[in-house]
Amino acid sequence: MTIEFKDYYAVLGVKKDAPADEIKQAYRRMARQHHPDLHLDKDKARAADKFKEINEAYEVLSDPDKRAKYDQIGPGWDALQEPAPPSGAGEERRGYHQAGPGESFSGFSDFFETLFGEAGTRGFAEGGDFKGDPRKGPDVEAELPLSLEDSLHGGDKKISILAPTLCSLCRGSGRRGNCFCPACAGVGETRQEKSITAHLPGFIRDGMRLRLQGQGGPSTHGAAPGDLFLRIRLLPHPLFKVSGSDLEAVATVMPWEASLGGVITVPTLEGPVRIRLPAGTHAGRRLRIAGKGLGKESGARGDLHAVVRIDIPGHTNERMEKLYRELREAGS
Numbered sequence: 001m002t003i004e005f006k007d008y009y010a011v012l013g014v015k016k017d018a019p020a021d022e023i024k025q026a027y028r029r030m031a032r033q034h035h036p037d038l039h040l041d042k043d044k045a046r047a048a049d050k051f052k053e054i055n056e057a058y059e060v061l062s063d064p065d066k067r068a069k070y071d072q073i074g075p076g077w078d079a080l081q082e083p084a085p086p087s088g089a090g091e092e093r094r095g096y097h098q099a100g101p102g103e104s105f106s107g108f109s110d111f112f113e114t115l116f117g118e119a120g121t122r123g124f125a126e127g128g129d130f131k132g133d134p135r136k137g138p139d140v141e142a143e144l145p146l147s148l149e150d151s152l153h154g155g156d157k158k159i160s161i162l163a164p165t166l167c168s169l170c171r172g173s174g175r176r177g178n179c180f181c182p183a184c185a186g187v188g189e190t191r192q193e194k195s196i197t198a199h200l201p202g203f204i205r206d207g208m209r210l211r212l213q214g215q216g217g218p219s220t221h222g223a224a225p226g227d228l229f230l231r232i233r234l235l236p237h238p239l240f241k242v243s244g245s246d247l248e249a250v251a252t253v254m255p256w257e258a259s260l261g262g263v264i265t266v267p268t269l270e271g272p273v274r275i276r277l278p279a280g281t282h283a284g285r286r287l288r289i290a291g292k293g294l295g296k297e298s299g300a301r302g303d304l305h306a307v308v309r310i311d312i313p314g315h316t317n318e319r320m321e322k323l324y325r326e327l328r329e330a331g332s
């Protein structure tokens with residue numbers, strides 16, 4: 001079979017080095033001019049063929065990848081082809097596939113199919129859209145802010161994200177007739193708030209990405225939707241600093257507690273706990289509370305370090321001042 005080379009630049013009436021916006025303008029002008037709805041019945045079939053040709057040319061020249069491939073292969077096209085058999089007649093010779101009901105403007109030429117693959121036309125016939133690749137929907141990334149407390153528990157968490165959704169007006173094609181779709185500005189998708197359930201592991205770190213299969217962007221033609229990647233952002237905590245799987249908290253003690261030792265209260269993610277403060281504790285000493293940190297990959301927990309800070313009472317009375325003076329004398 002001989003496949004006729006299609007000069008897409010000639011179809012749109014632009015030069016080979018025409019910039020993208022010039023190609024777009026030419027396409028819009030020609031698509032308006034040849035739209036089948038604007039022609040009388042006797043001219044509709046001819047206009048429809050022309051309209052298909054214009055759309056196909058634009059499909060290739062508006063896509064940088066397709067255009068590059070076309071430009072590369074174009075000049076050598078005839079050499080790749082077998083000698084032409086006696087030409088057929090009618091529809092076949094024109095090289096367009098028959099469109100289904102209600103899809104009178106769809107269909108790509110054999111030339112397009114040969115150059116860009118079967119996949120280029122399959123979805124087109126199903127959906128009547130212009131961009132026909134039945135490819136997986138795009139992957140989407142969203143941020144999931146989590147408190148340290150929430151990060152401990154793992155399990156299912158209901159969250160709300162702005163998810164890309166197939167544009168309901170143009171069904172993902174990005175076009176309405178010969179114009180760009182007004183609802184999505186030609187993108188083919190819009191963003192809609194969507195409630196999803198994410199299963200969180202017990203092991204969470206800031207910046208970690210969770211993959212939720214099939215929760216990403218929609219595909220246009222029955223292919224699998226993309227995946228959603230949730231990027232975890234651990235929210236700053238007023239009491240704890242994170243260091244790997246360990247946490248750090250400040251334990252404020254009074255001078256006599258630091259000197260004599262005793263039992264003090266330290267905050268943890270699961271509420272305050274009481275620990276023993278050794279006698280003669282200096283400021284800055286780190287007291288380890290095992291297993292009160294964040295979850296580890298192994299299923300264990302990191303540690304909490306209580307860093308001792310020695311404070312003094314906000315108010316003193318006569319008796320306290322007397323005792324401080326005695327301390328000064330005894331200590332010097």
Ligand SMILES: [Zn+2]
Nearest residue numbers: 167170181184
């Ligand atoms: Zn749209």
